[in-house]
Amino acid sequence: MSTPEPTITGGTDAWRTLPEAKRHTVTEAAVDEFAARGYSGASMNALVKAAGISKGSLFHYFRSKGDLFEGIVDAAFGRVKARVKAVRDGTSGAPLEARLAALLDAGFDFVDEHPRLASIYFQVLRSGDGPLARRRLEEMAQLSRQFFAELIADAQTRGEVAADVDPERVAWLLDAMMERLLAAWHAGDVPADRRAAERRAWVESFRMLVARGLAPVNEEIHGA
Amino acid sequence: MSTPEPTITGGTDAWRTLPEAKRHTVTEAAVDEFAARGYSGASMNALVKAAGISKGSLFHYFRSKGDLFEGIVDAAFGRVKARVKAVRDGTSGAPLEARLAALLDAGFDFVDEHPRLASIYFQVLRSGDGPLARRRLEEMAQLSRQFFAELIADAQTRGEVAADVDPERVAWLLDAMMERLLAAWHAGDVPADRRAAERRAWVESFRMLVARGLAPVNEEIHGA
Amino acid sequence: MSTPEPTITGGTDAWRTLPEAKRHTVTEAAVDEFAARGYSGASMNALVKAAGISKGSLFHYFRSKGDLFEGIVDAAFGRVKARVKAVRDGTSGAPLEARLAALLDAGFDFVDEHPRLASIYFQVLRSGDGPLARRRLEEMAQLSRQFFAELIADAQTRGEVAADVDPERVAWLLDAMMERLLAAWHAGDVPADRRAAERRAWVESFRMLVARGLAPVNEEIHGA
Amino acid sequence: MSTPEPTITGGTDAWRTLPEAKRHTVTEAAVDEFAARGYSGASMNALVKAAGISKGSLFHYFRSKGDLFEGIVDAAFGRVKARVKAVRDGTSGAPLEARLAALLDAGFDFVDEHPRLASIYFQVLRSGDGPLARRRLEEMAQLSRQFFAELIADAQTRGEVAADVDPERVAWLLDAMMERLLAAWHAGDVPADRRAAERRAWVESFRMLVARGLAPVNEEIHGA
DNA sequence: GATGAATGAGTGTTCATTCAT
């Protein structure tokens, strides 16, 4: 994926500016900690030890535990949104099933490249743990569902999708399926040498189910 | 649902026996607390106050916080399994799409009847918070997927499902879709007077997608 | 003074009951600490060390620093009120100057017997440091001034005090004078062998100033 | 009051020289902070933010929190002493009660003009919070009492005050009364449109009590 | 001269668990 990704800053606003390298060390440690133990399970004590800085310094740069967490979540969500947008723009005009498959593929990429951010997304936020968790997730879900619904409605106008399909409800189903699939991919321990093949198989199964499930039943069209 | 449901015992083994009524009071309070604040967020202090029991007694009957939690999770999982089994046995011989729709319906029932157990399932365990959370969830998922795969394979032998469908992989997809749907139903705030209609609509959308997505392909049309 | 005095409980309500001896140890240490360093200067760490208990135990018995403080303040105020009431009832009918002198004497007693409670009263609360400090002090002051005003008005009806004296305003002045006198007595370091004589001299000076300052100027009365 | 008042320097000795304007900004903020939260409650962090100065600069010019505090206290005390002296010199030869009333009036002026310095005087120092607080206050009190005693002794030689009055002791009583009166005036919330009348009434009551309480006794009446 | 990053001891409070009674 060539889109430049925003850096994890770990702070919601311009609170303090911290040299890039050090900031990286701290946020990396924080991502580790939050991903491993959840928001309320994470310990600032453990974090400073892992990051090799003093407690005073940590709070010098990040107002509070919640602030640090929000910065990380923001960054993660920003990356996800950017990737979704890239897929939408990059596949414009392609058949629905191909677009959805591309999206799923991008999801696999993200999970593989940022497993701990994925942990935070799938586990921590999903549990409602942490500040604004519920609201953030709701926003993300709405955005995601809206995107799916657009794709489907668009395909419907082009006759690719059966007319009796309710775009919003099916968007929900597809979103659900895809998110759980990614969560499982993230949680599962597929060995490295099998991952590529596995991914392809998943995408193919998904593509087939979607293609058949949504295609118009009218023979004249299918027969073409 | 007429299947008798196992009682929540809140203890993994026969550690101490506590009069049924008192045990019920304690586990109810524990379910409240765990559902509301997650495993590590839950406070034994708050729990004893809510249950009207002394701290000494609590630890006399439940070895530890983790033990109490596991007992509750066990009970919840036992109930879910029982319901799944009831659907399987009660719909034997019916078309696949009807069986899946029945399962989804049973899921809606469970979430509506036991919202706090659903909270623990969807939020607490999913976040990896609490002892054995990951392993328990994995077991449950395997059982669930195995069940789906059986249904599909069974339907495949009866010619209801296309032969090129990989039962295991599609079981995964269906499981994913269904679980997220239930999680959303649990988290969402559909007003009471709309719930019945909403449920029907969801089940119908799900049924249609499944029916079309898995049905055998008419060769004259799809072939080539 | 024979009035039985309320025990310092160090807790505003029946939060936890603590064996008398232990409770005494803790509240003694707390009084020491608060008297020495003020409310916000006092350290719970130092307190537990001085009391010889664990931090957990301290918070088991006293909800918070503020709660502990309030209990002590309550006890101190209760004792002061009881003594004031005892003087009022015990000197009913006596000439004004004698009643005021008795009150001042009782004040000296209190300060000598409870120097650290006096510290809290004169220093900590006066500084507005600590929960409810301002309100508590205001209540106490109103009670005190009301009492003075009653004494003066009463004496006025008996012709002991000049008619052109404003009871409320003079109550203020007398209250002020007496309180500062006690504060100074508390802060000063009069050696033990001089204290008795000093006290007598202070009371006498006060009595004389009051007697002359408030007496009616009409000769027929004074001459008697 | 036309006496030029010493500037608040906020540093006990010539530690570093800071441009007048900046120094003023800092000490103003410090007075705010100390008056509002007491010595140990005051935060250097909050102070630098309010003063718009860097932490490094603050500690460059003021050795420590205590040093800054002492400078402010010194300045406040210097102002008070100057005003007392001005009253003494400006009322030389006047009757005792007039001189005392003038002093009380000057006190009201000071409290009204510098409410935050008055806060520090009445609340912070009185609580013993802050370096040298006790000693400073004691010095101030001695000076004040000595001044009162001089006034009284002087009046005694002119026959204005009864011969059996002990100047030192009565100086104490007057000082006490006056200080508490000012503290109450400072703490009280007399509305602006009532302040002038209230002040006059207080001064008058004080003057009357003093005049009668200290006046030589008419032997025909009081004697025997 | 001026900055703000860095520090570590300090804050009050909560925790799950043990154990003597």
Add this chain to the structure above:
DNA sequence: CATGAATGAACACTCATTCAT
């Protein structure tokens, strides 16, 4: 069998002060 007193480690966070730049 039941109680609740006792514990000490852990919690997030603030503090006044130092010092390299």
